Amino acid sequence: MAEARALRVAVVGCGKIAAAHAGAYVRDGRARLAAAVDPAAEAAADFARRFGVPRTYPDHRAMLDAERPDVVSVCTWPPDHPAPVVDAAAAGARGILCEKPLAVTLPEADRMLAAAERAGAVFMVGHQRRLEARYRLARDLIASGALGEVVDVHGTCGGDLLTDGTHLFDLARFLLGDPPAAHVFAGIDVTLPERMAPTGFGTLHYNATHRRYGHRIEGGAAGHVQFAPPDGARAGPRFRFETGSMARPFGYQHFRVEGTQGRLAVSGDPADGERAWLRVQRRGGGPGGAWEDVPLPPCDPLAAEVGALIDSVLAGAPTPDAALLAAGSARADLELVLAALDSAVRRRLIGLPASLTDHPLERLDAGETRSQGGTAP
Ligand SMILES: NC(=O)c1ccc[n+]([C@@H]2O[C@H](COP(=O)([O-])OP(=O)(O)OC[C@H]3O[C@@H](n4cnc5c(N)ncnc54)[C@H](O)[C@@H]3O)[C@@H](O)[C@H]2O)c1
Numbered sequence: 001m002a003e004a005r006a007l008r009v010a011v012v013g014c015g016k017i018a019a020a021h022a023g024a025y026v027r028d029g030r031a032r033l034a035a036a037v038d039p040a041a042e043a044a045a046d047f048a049r050r051f052g053v054p055r056t057y058p059d060h061r062a063m064l065d066a067e068r069p070d071v072v073s074v075c076t077w078p079p080d081h082p083a084p085v086v087d088a089a090a091a092g093a094r095g096i097l098c099e100k101p102l103a104v105t106l107p108e109a110d111r112m113l114a115a116a117e118r119a120g121a122v123f124m125v126g127h128q129r130r131l132e133a134r135y136r137l138a139r140d141l142i143a144s145g146a147l148g149e150v151v152d153v154h155g156t157c158g159g160d161l162l163t164d165g166t167h168l169f170d171l172a173r174f175l176l177g178d179p180p181a182a183h184v185f186a187g188i189d190v191t192l193p194e195r196m197a198p199t200g201f202g203t204l205h206y207n208a209t210h211r212r213y214g215h216r217i218e219g220g221a222a223g224h225v226q227f228a229p230p231d232g233a234r235a236g237p238r239f240r241f242e243t244g245s246m247a248r249p250f251g252y253q254h255f256r257v258e259g260t261q262g263r264l265a266v267s268g269d270p271a272d273g274e275r276a277w278l279r280v281q282r283r284g285g286g287p288g289g290a291w292e293d294v295p296l297p298p299c300d301p302l303a304a305e306v307g308a309l310i311d312s313v314l315a316g317a318p319t320p321d322a323a324l325l326a327a328g329s330a331r332a333d334l335e336l337v338l339a340a341l342d343s344a345v346r347r348r349l350i351g352l353p354a355s356l357t358d359h360p361l362e363r364l365d366a367g368e369t370r371s372q373g374g375t376a377p
Pocket residue numbers: 012013014015016017018037038039040043058059060075076077078080099100101126127128163213
């Protein structure tokens with residue numbers, strides 16, 4: 001039998017996360033990096049040298065015309081996610097991995113989803129934390145009923161809602177089994193840099209401009225997402241979030257989940273030399289309700305993400321891991337993040353689905369606080 005041809009991959013945007021994608025494709029071995037795109041010639045050349053990429057282009061359209069890749073990784077800043085995704089789908093890419101957040105507005109996200117669906121491409125978003133052992137095991141524990149009925153999830157992370165909160169909202173949905181949300185309520189902090197805590201995960205620097213990754217950001221946010229009740233339950237779980245300057249404890253993607261029969265906690269990203277952990281406290285289990293450490297197997301989430309994309313392209317349909325990272329799920333995350341920002345700007349509860357067409361923080365620059373988007377529940 002003829003040996004299977006390696007899938008030809010193009011990477012658009014040659015920065016930090018692109019290197020993580022490229023390393024994962026190389027390690028996987030079933031794909032070959034065929035082309036890289038970056039308008040910054042030096043970034044493209046460095047990337048090509050480092051990962052042995054034969055050709056570089058300053059523009060993704062020229063690359064797609066010349067290369068017709070099987071798989072495209074989109075690693076640009078969020079305002080530059082839609083064009084390469086839509087064009088890659090139209091150019092026949094069978095697999096597309098776009099970085100988070102999916103886009104900056106919902107109409108852009110919908111255009112991307114429609115293009116991928118029209119083309120029949122597998123379309124995933126870089127919410128690779130769903131494939132990390134600590135969150136997978138936490139989700140399994142919750143789903144097994146070990147905590148009873150979940151009533152409250154508390155999640156914290158440094159950074160802003162669109163950049164880092166998208167992981168936090170995505171993981172909260174993941175831990176709870178991706179239930180639909182009923183409403184979102186939030187407030188935001190736009191304090192000046194000198195009032196920010198020193199460990200504000202980049203918000204210190206970015207608050208000087210109120211922009212990051214090409215879009216408007218806030219310095220901190222706090223609020224909640226009310227999820228719909230599961231079948232037969234009277235109330236759904238509530239996810240309370242604190243991000244950026246509001247986050248206590250500091251850390252990155254730290255969670256505590258309270259159930260009627262127990263609770264669990266998942267560490268944020270560990271500092272150098274420390275290890276991530278997952279702890280559970282079951283009612284009636286363990287002396288004095290002690291916390292038990294759940295052993296965590298080693299895992300490489302980027303390898304799992306890229307592996308799921310390649311498996312899906314080869315199979316012609318998303319695998320279960322690819323389905324967890326489906327772009328449609330990332331659209332749900334974006335809707336929650338934008339609804340939280342809309343709630344803060346308009347100072348009211350936002351019912352879901354949200355009919356938002358813009359990035360709510362851009363309204364602050366325009367001096368508007370009540371103009372558009374969102375529906376009252
Ligand atoms: N999944 C994760 O855990 C994770 C981690 C880090 C970053 N990200 C996401 O990845 C994306 C990129 O972040 P980064 O930190 O790698 O950014 P970066 O600034 O390091 O890299 C972006 C690169 O894109 C290039 N670029 C700009 N415009 C372009 C265009 N039109 N076409 C092609 N290239 C273009 C820039 O020159 C730069 O080299 C962001 O959406 C970010 O949120 C995800």
